[in-house]
Amino acid sequence: MSIRVTQNILNQNLLFNLQRTNKTMDQLQEQVSSGRKISKPSDNPVTAVRGMFYRSSLNEIDQYKRNADDGLAWMTVTDESLDEVTSVLQRVRELTIQGTNGTNSDTDRNAIANEINQLKEHLGEIANAQIGGKYIFAGTDVKTPPYDTASKQFSNTNNDKLELVVGQTNTIQINVEGTSVFNNDGAGGVLKVLGDIVADFRSPNSSSTDHLTQLDSQMDNLLRERSEIGARMNRMELSMSRIEGLEVSTTRLLSNEEDVDMAEVITNLKTQENVQRAALSVGARIIQPSLVDFLR
Numbered sequence: 001m002s003i004r005v006t007q008n009i010l011n012q013n014l015l016f017n018l019q020r021t022n023k024t025m026d027q028l029q030e031q032v033s034s035g036r037k038i039s040k041p042s043d044n045p046v047t048a049v050r051g052m053f054y055r056s057s058l059n060e061i062d063q064y065k066r067n068a069d070d071g072l073a074w075m076t077v078t079d080e081s082l083d084e085v086t087s088v089l090q091r092v093r094e095l096t097i098q099g100t101n102g103t104n105s106d107t108d109r110n111a112i113a114n115e116i117n118q119l120k121e122h123l124g125e126i127a128n129a130q131i132g133g134k135y136i137f138a139g140t141d142v143k144t145p146p147y148d149t150a151s152k153q154f155s156n157t158n159n160d161k162l163e164l165v166v167g168q169t170n171t172i173q174i175n176v177e178g179t180s181v182f183n184n185d186g187a188g189g190v191l192k193v194l195g196d197i198v199a200d201f202r203s204p205n206s207s208s209t210d211h212l213t214q215l216d217s218q219m220d221n222l223l224r225e226r227s228e229i230g231a232r233m234n235r236m237e238l239s240m241s242r243i244e245g246l247e248v249s250t251t252r253l254l255s256n257e258e259d260v261d262m263a264e265v266i267t268n269l270k271t272q273e274n275v276q277r278a279a280l281s282v283g284a285r286i287i288q289p290s291l292v293d294f295l296r
Helices: 007-034 045-099 106-127 178-182 189-202 211-258 262-286 291-295
Strands: 163-167 170-173
Touching: 007 262, 045 106, 045 163, 045 189, 045 211, 106 178, 106 189, 163 211, 170 211, 178 189, 178 211, 189 211
Parallel strands: none
Antiparallel strands: 163 170
16 A cells, blocks of 8 residues: 655655754754753753762862861961960970079079060960961860960860861861860969969079979970871861862763763754755755746
8 A cells, every 4th residue: 555645745744854953953053052962951861960960069079178278277377376386385495494594693584584474475375366266276165265364374175176077978177175285284284384484483592493394294295286286287188189189070070961072063063054955955846836936
């Protein structure tokens, strides 16, 4: 049984094929202008879902990067402050050795005591060091000064950890407990040691021979805190490097899913344009002339 092909069928098939070609050209032109394979989820649901997953991952990575940057800045300020404390204690030790010299007059000892007292005041300023309006040695009570300028004591007792999330399973402590630095013995710590030295040098009949041992103990404690913060800074830098690598790989995966191969798309677009021109040329021959054409 043969099927009769009428002129009407030829016309309909021609229009249907032209519409299909135009739709393909429209999709290719959209890809060229946007640079993406899809413009809406219905174009390719699988690609859309994968793209959403990778974008969500990149948002998480961006937050991890901000946390890592903030954490490293916090620890850098902390390490610089601890380095300043170390310099103060080294100077106090030099002055203590100088002050224990039996040839010093009362005036000399008093001058040394005054300098050590100024260094003690400076330790209080370091104890109240801030970053972004937050006190770095105050534990989680970052809005309250840990060093009381009225009583000249380190009054903070908050030993809570400040931790930042820099990965799905990676949390790093960024703070150093202020009590561990300025009141490690619970009896006044390094500030009391310096205060005792000042009092002894101002008293003509006292001896400060045991203060060197106390200073060395405080410096050893300070070195332990600095080594710990240094180790955490190294870990944070490694985490930052890993985050950057993860961002690059995730961005590449997202690009593979969504971005078009521009050369391929342009080639396909040119091909479709040629197909359309050929279809229009052939269609002009296939469509039967009407009486109106002859009357022109």
